[in-house]
Structure formats: structure tokens, C-alpha cells
Amino acid sequence: MRARGFVLWFTGLSGAGKSTLASRVAPILRERGLQVEILDGDAVRENLSKGLSFSKADRDVNVRRIAFVANLLARNGVCAITAAISPYRAIREECRRRSEAPFVEVFVDAPLSVTEARDVKGLYKQARAGEIPHFTGVTDPYEPPLDPEIVVRTGEESLEASVAHIIAALEARGLVPA
Amino acid sequence: MRARGFVLWFTGLSGAGKSTLASRVAPILRERGLQVEILDGDAVRENLSKGLSFSKADRDVNVRRIAFVANLLARNGVCAITAAISPYRAIREECRRRSEAPFVEVFVDAPLSVTEARDVKGLYKQARAGEIPHFTGVTDPYEPPLDPEIVVRTGEESLEASVAHIIAALEARGLVPA
Numbered sequence: 001m002r003a004r005g006f007v008l009w010f011t012g013l014s015g016a017g018k019s020t021l022a023s024r025v026a027p028i029l030r031e032r033g034l035q036v037e038i039l040d041g042d043a044v045r046e047n048l049s050k051g052l053s054f055s056k057a058d059r060d061v062n063v064r065r066i067a068f069v070a071n072l073l074a075r076n077g078v079c080a081i082t083a084a085i086s087p088y089r090a091i092r093e094e095c096r097r098r099s100e101a102p103f104v105e106v107f108v109d110a111p112l113s114v115t116e117a118r119d120v121k122g123l124y125k126q127a128r129a130g131e132i133p134h135f136t137g138v139t140d141p142y143e144p145p146l147d148p149e150i151v152v153r154t155g156e157e158s159l160e161a162s163v164a165h166i167i168a169a170l171e172a173r174g175l176v177p178a
Numbered sequence: 179m180r181a182r183g184f185v186l187w188f189t190g191l192s193g194a195g196k197s198t199l200a201s202r203v204a205p206i207l208r209e210r211g212l213q214v215e216i217l218d219g220d221a222v223r224e225n226l227s228k229g230l231s232f233s234k235a236d237r238d239v240n241v242r243r244i245a246f247v248a249n250l251l252a253r254n255g256v257c258a259i260t261a262a263i264s265p266y267r268a269i270r271e272e273c274r275r276r277s278e279a280p281f282v283e284v285f286v287d288a289p290l291s292v293t294e295a296r297d298v299k300g301l302y303k304q305a306r307a308g309e310i311p312h313f314t315g316v317t318d319p320y321e322p323p324l325d326p327e328i329v330v331r332t333g334e335e336s337l338e339a340s341v342a343h344i345i346a347a348l349e350a351r352g353l354v355p356a
Contacts, residue, residue, distance in 0.1 A: 035254045047246045048226055050239070061228070068225045069247055076213045076256045 005035075005074035005101045006175050007067075008081045008166075011092060011145060012108030013137045014123055015115035017154040017162070018083040021108065024163045026081060029170075032177050034079045039066050041084030054134035060091050067095035074101035079175075087136045089143040102175060106166060107148040112137045114155035149173075183213075183252035183279045184353050185245075186259045186344075189270060189323060190286030191315045192301055193293035195332040195340070196261040199286065202341045204259060207348075210355050212257045217244050219262035232312035238269050245273035252279035257353075265314045267321040280353060284344060285326040290315045292333035327351075 008025070010018040019040055026036045045052070048065045052058040063086045070080035086092055096103045115137065116124040127135035134140045150169045152162035170176040186203070188196040197218055204214045223230070226243045230236040241264045248258035264270055274281045293315065294302040305313035312318045328347045330340035348354040 037250055037254055048243055065226055069250065072215055072247065073250060073254065076215055076251060076254070078254045078256075 004175065005077040006079055007070045007074045007095075007099055007101060007103045008079060008106060008170075009070070009086070009092070009095070009103060010081070010083045010106045010108055011086045011148075012154075013110060013112060013115045013142055014085060014135075015118050015120050016108040016110040017152075017159070018085075018108050020159065021106070021152070021154075021162060021166065022081045022083040024159065025166055028163070028167055029079055029176060034176065035077060036079045036081065037073050039070055039080060039082045039084075041066075044069075044084065054132075054140070056088065056134075056140075059134075060088065063088070063091050063095065067098065070095075071099050071101065074099065085136050085142070087140065087142045089145065092145065102173070104150065104170065104173070104175070105145055105148040106150040106152065107145045108162075109144070109151050109153050110155040182353065183255040184257055185248045185252045185273075185277055185279060185281045186257060186284060186348075187248070187264070187270070187273070187281060188259070188261045188284045188286055189264045189326075190332075191288060191290060191293045191320055192263060192313075193296050193298050194286040194288040195330075195337070196263075196286050198337065199284070199330070199332075199340060199344065200259045200261040202337065203344055206341070206345055207257055207354060212354065213255060214257045214259065215251050216259045216261060217248055219244075222247075222262065232318070234266065234312075234318075237312075238266065241266070241269050241273065245276065248273075249277050249279065252277065263314050263320070265318065265320045267323065270323065280351070282328065282348065282351065282353070283323055283326040284328040284330065285323045286340075287322070287329050287331050288333040 022038045029036045044066050049062040052062050066082050070082050073080040126132045127138040136142050171178045190196050200216045207214045222244050227240045230240050244260050248260050251258040304310045305316040314320050349356045
């Protein structure tokens, strides 16, 4: 019997911890017997969306492509984890509506003050200096989910606590064997 | 136990029968217990490559995207069937090299005289009238595979014979249970 696939859709500011969480959750799900694929924002831009800008229109195209691929994987029994900023609520909701497998939205809720203070990739500094146009949280909007399945507050709780919270929520939904 | 995924890569002229063969092979593989996903040329252009032209550079980008998604599926145990013209040999060979799962190339070998006489979508007529630039076989090259795993001659043999040939070849490779 093949496991039921689903989409685990991380959304949040740059530096909130989406990719880190994805890379920590994935091996746990694999240990439980699931097939898992991570669609990282950067990897998808390289392979599916090269040449697209960070304008709203191009971001929407990029996020729709991620959702298209995530859906292909999920409807074939794979847990597809996406880890792109995906700042616009309407497009995320569209991705949810189009999903043929359960769609679990994880809001990685770290405030801008935290993500900017961390500035792991130095991008906020560049954005403040005007070197990166359309930077989410600085010169571009971020629209938080209104009713996400899971919220993790990575500015307040440990990485381990966030991971445990996600796994428990997936178990509670019957998507991951306990 | 999850089945082993693989990529079943159809290549051939427009109208050679790639999509028809894919749609006939897929249900047979599903009956044998495989997860199967068809990545049709038109569907991929709509969802992953909108805005790309049919220039060599853009075709290459499109084919690489198909291969990227096919590989994600195949490495997660899915049989990913691609049905795009994919006219350039070097790009097909690149897709093969990058594949993390078995890559089975099916040359749908119908001569131009046959595909143009059929002209199912009326595209050859438009291409001859100069209404479609870069049309494979008319104003753009098609480079046949030199050593494909499977060749089907859809201009000479019945659809049923081509399908049976493909299934038998996949069985012989241990990719499909008999």
C-alpha cells in the first residue's frame, strides 16, 4: 500500500526558517516510511523559473509552478514540501483549491525584527541599501495566512519545538504514522 | 514496497503518436500497480513554460524543465511519461545523464510524409503557410535518437502493436511486472 501524499506548504518571510524546518522535517517523515521531496524556493527558481523577476506577476507564476509540481508529486503518494516565501494570500489559496491531495499550510511566523536581525544571507542589508528590488517585508508585502493548519513561531520557540509541533499536527491529521 | 520509478521519454515529430501512445501505455502500467504521471508537451508549456517560444534556446529550457519534473517523480517511485517533441539530441542526452532513475527513450519513428499527411491538429498546414515559425520537421530540425531503448514505427504498425512493443520492452528491463 502506498502512503497518501500531501502538500506541506511553508510560507513566511526570508530567514524565517522555512528551508531549515523543511530539511529537519523531511528525514523524520522518511523514517516513518514516506516518500518526501523538498521544493525549495531557490532550487525551483533555478530549474523551473529562471529569468522570472520578483514582481508580483512573476512571483505568482513562480508559486503556481511550485504548486503544479507539488500537486503532481502529492497525487502520486509523495509528501511534497514547499519552502518558498509565497507572500500573496490569494495565490496560496488558489494553490490550495487546485490541490488534489491534502494541503497543509505552515505559517512560519517570525516577525520582521527577528528575520532582519538574523539576516542569514545578508539579503535584508542589501534590500535596505536599495540593492534588491521587491524584497518581501522591506519593499514588498507579506500577507500572512488567515487560517493556516499549522503556525510555528520560530522567533520564540526552539527549532526542535517547531519541528515537533509540525510532526504532531501531521500525525493528528492522519497524514503521518505515529 | 514501493515500485521502482523510471522515466519513459517519448520523442518524435508532431503527430507521430507520442501523446496517443502515452495515454494508451499509462493505464496498462497502472493496472500492473505502478503510479504513472504523463507530462504532456502542451500541458507542461501551459503550466511550467508559458511565454517560452519555440526557438532552440527556449525549447531547450522547456525540455530541461520537463526532465527536472520527470526526475522528481521518478526518483520517488513514479513512472514519469514525457511526450514532448524534444527534437534536439544533445538535450535529450543531457536529460538522460541527469536522471537519477532509469531513463527509457522511445523513438516514435513516423516519417514526415506520414505525420504531415495525417496533420491531426492542422499544424503542418499552418507551418507550410508560414504561420508557425520554428515548426519541427518543416522549418526546424528533428534529430532522431542514435541508440534509443525502444523504437516504434507508428507509420507502419498498428497502435496496438506499438503499445505491446513498449510494454514488452519495459517488462524485459524489469521495470514493469509481467
